[in-house]
Amino acid sequence: MSQAARQRSGNLPDINQRNADWYIDKLVQYLVFLSGISAIVLIVGIFVFVTIEGLGFLFEDFSFREFFLSPWWEPTDEDEPTYGILALMAGTASVTGLAMLVAIPFSLGSAIYVAEFASGKKREFLKVLIELLAAIPSVVWGFIGLSIMNPLIIDLFDVPVGLNILNAGIILGLMAAPIMTSISEDALKAVPDRYREAAEALGGTRWQVIYKTVLPAAKNGLLGGVLLGVGRGFGETMAVLMATGHAINIPGSVFDSVRALTATIAAELGETAVGSPHYQALFTIGIFLFSITFVINLSADLIVRGIRKS
Amino acid sequence: MDMNTEESIDAAVGLAIHTDALNLWYGDFQALYDVNLDIKKGRVTSLIGPSGCGKSTFLRSINRINERLGYVRIEGAIDVFGNNIYAPEVELVQVRKQVGMVFQRPNPLPASIRENILFGHKLHNRERKYSRDDEDEIVEESLRQVLLWDKVKDNLRRKATGLSLEEQQKLCIARLLPVKPSVLLMDEPCSALDPKGTAAVEELIWELRGKYSILIVTHNMAQARRASEECIFMLMGKVIEHTNTADMFVTPQHQETADYIEGRYG
Ligand SMILES: Nc1ncnc2c1ncn2[C@@H]1O[C@H](COP(=O)(O)OP(=O)(O)O)[C@@H](O)[C@H]1O
Ligand SMILES: [Mg+2]
Numbered sequence: 148m149s150q151a152a153r154q155r156s157g158n159l160p161d162i163n164q165r166n167a168d169w170y171i172d173k174l175v176q177y178l179v180f181l182s183g184i185s186a187i188v189l190i191v192g193i194f195v196f197v198t199i200e201g202l203g204f205l206f207e208d209f210s211f212r213e214f215f216l217s218p219w220w221e222p223t224d225e226d227e228p229t230y231g232i233l234a235l236m237a238g239t240a241s242v243t244g245l246a247m248l249v250a251i252p253f254s255l256g257s258a259i260y261v262a263e264f265a266s267g268k269k270r271e272f273l274k275v276l277i278e279l280l281a282a283i284p285s286v287v288w289g290f291i292g293l294s295i296m297n298p299l300i301i302d303l304f305d306v307p308v309g310l311n312i313l314n315a316g317i318i319l320g321l322m323a324a325p326i327m328t329s330i331s332e333d334a335l336k337a338v339p340d341r342y343r344e345a346a347e348a349l350g351g352t353r354w355q356v357i358y359k360t361v362l363p364a365a366k367n368g369l370l371g372g373v374l375l376g377v378g379r380g381f382g383e384t385m386a387v388l389m390a391t392g393h394a395i396n397i398p399g400s401v402f403d404s405v406r407a408l409t410a411t412i413a414a415e416l417g418e419t420a421v422g423s424p425h426y427q428a429l430f431t432i433g434i435f436l437f438s439i440t441f442v443i444n445l446s447a448d449l450i451v452r453g454i455r456k457s
Numbered sequence: 458m459d460m461n462t463e464e465s466i467d468a469a470v471g472l473a474i475h476t477d478a479l480n481l482w483y484g485d486f487q488a489l490y491d492v493n494l495d496i497k498k499g500r501v502t503s504l505i506g507p508s509g510c511g512k513s514t515f516l517r518s519i520n521r522i523n524e525r526l527g528y529v530r531i532e533g534a535i536d537v538f539g540n541n542i543y544a545p546e547v548e549l550v551q552v553r554k555q556v557g558m559v560f561q562r563p564n565p566l567p568a569s570i571r572e573n574i575l576f577g578h579k580l581h582n583r584e585r586k587y588s589r590d591d592e593d594e595i596v597e598e599s600l601r602q603v604l605l606w607d608k609v610k611d612n613l614r615r616k617a618t619g620l621s622l623e624e625q626q627k628l629c630i631a632r633l634l635p636v637k638p639s640v641l642l643m644d645e646p647c648s649a650l651d652p653k654g655t656a657a658v659e660e661l662i663w664e665l666r667g668k669y670s671i672l673i674v675t676h677n678m679a680q681a682r683r684a685s686e687e688c689i690f691m692l693m694g695k696v697i698e699h700t701n702t703a704d705m706f707v708t709p710q711h712q713e714t715a716d717y718i719e720g721r722y723g
Binding site for chain 1: 525550553554560566567632
């Protein structure tokens with residue numbers, strides 16, 4: 148404020164006075180902005196860190212052919228370590244695939260029930276229950292796989308080991324189902340009621356209305372839900388580590404034990420020398436996983452967002 | 458639908474809809490009181506009255522779409538061409554087939570124009586397989602009846618939700634026709650349209666009279682006057698007056714009707 152202006156204002160309250168509220172407001176704005184961008188900073192930071200750690204391997208020992216096409220993951224071989232992740236990819240893919248076979252009908256069914264049939268208290272109760280299910284720690288699911296599913300599978304199917312694709316696929320399917328249910332339910336709820344009313348007034352039964360009108364109208368959101376489930380499956384570590392049997396294997400049936408990409412990192416990282424080729428190879432797997440889940444989640448998010456907008 | 462004696466009586470005097478002491482509650486709130494109405498076959502009957510007087514509620518009980526809400530309770534009877542649609546043995550799907558409904562906001566399904574037209578048709582004709590040609594014919598005929606064919610004939614695969622509101626509303630009328638309803642209910646079908654669209658849809662409704670018995674809710678008295686032969690005035694859940702439209706607007710029999718027509722209820 149200029150000297151002249153100050154003189155003119157005389158005894159009037161100084162309208163340019165900044166009091167404590169002004170500073171608090173600025174500070175809060177700043178903090179909120181910081182936490183807002185922290186997500187971006189963290190993502191970029193993690194990606195950079197993982198990339199740097201894996202970089203040495205990428206430039207020296209990395210062979211595209213061996214890495215993606217060899218089924219031999221033998222990083223500790225004294226003479227000739229090999230770093231092939233084909234079997235690990237097959238493990239992750241087969242477990243995730245089975246998990247989706249389990250989770251899709253499950254989550255779609257419960258989403259339809261919650262969104263279209265349940266009402267009032269029942270609906271609220273179910274929604275809370277689904278949220279709770281989603282919050283069960285994955286180690287608990289792994290434990291269920293180890294101590295309940297394992298003997299059950301051995302008994303039921305008369306196989307020597309119960310830690311296999313079947314076990315992990317079911318566990319992972321149940322784990323992914325709640326979030327998929329939530330997303331699908333949102334998608335169904337986002338279908339305007341006018342459509343249901345129109346179809347019903349034309350003579351559709353409840354099921355025809357859902358099947359012919361609501362599901363087609365919600366298909367993008369439902370797809371987004373499935374993609375998120377797939378992302379969850381790729382990224383899940385602990386339960387998969389405990390329930391797959393953790394054996395490197397290109398599976399021939401659901402009763403074969405396999406090993407997942409994530410579980411490999413979790414199990415081996417602690418036992419490697421920092422900076423060794425093995426250590427760096429694990430980080431390269433990390434880069435690979437990160438990229439895949441990033442793409443899957445991003446597309447799921449874009450699809451789901453697309454619906455919200457329209 | 459089987460012929461019973463009641464039906465032949467109603468048919469003789471040409472009744473499309475007959476209601477008998479119809480009372481309706483939303484939960485504890487009573488929205489209709491002792492509605493007794495005889496709505497003639499093949500006529501356009503308009504339903505007027507101030508907002509909240511129960512016009513939509515009455516209309517929506519004639520195809521039982523009210524029942525989507527779990528808390529609606531009804532007493533009394535509604536006969537559509539002599540059959541009580543609230544009789545316990547009645548199939549809801551058959552009621553909906555006989556009584557088509559057009560809503561206030563055009564509500565085409567998020568599918569193509571063609572699929573919208575065929576939606577009801579496919580629901581109700583599941584035993585017989587229709588060839589593509591048959592279906593094309595149905596689509597063309599329905600769209601011609603609502604004067605929409607020339608506009609959309611090259612875009613039948615386009616999304617119906619991309620049409621203008623006027624076209625959407627015409628489509629919503631057109632998709633009822635393949636199902637061959639005898640009654641058409643319209644709940645303020647023009648209120649979302651501009652004056653040009655309103656005129657076009659009104660004209661269409663006028664074209665359809667005779668073939669269908671049409672009951673149209675409107676808050677636009679000029680529209681009721683222009684586009685209906687009979688007129689029902691409702692107030693606070695009760696029917697006050699039901700006469701020829703011309704008589705209603707020239708010599709209303711009740712003070713309330715006169716007040717409403719003169720705009721004293723807003
Ligand atoms: N779904 C509903 N639940 C509870 N009350 C309702 C519902 N729909 C309408 N009503 C009430 O019933 C009365 C009649 O409403 P409505 O038939 O929509 O009137 P109108 O179409 O003549 O404007 C109003 O008082 C309204 O508040
Ligand atoms: Mg209304």
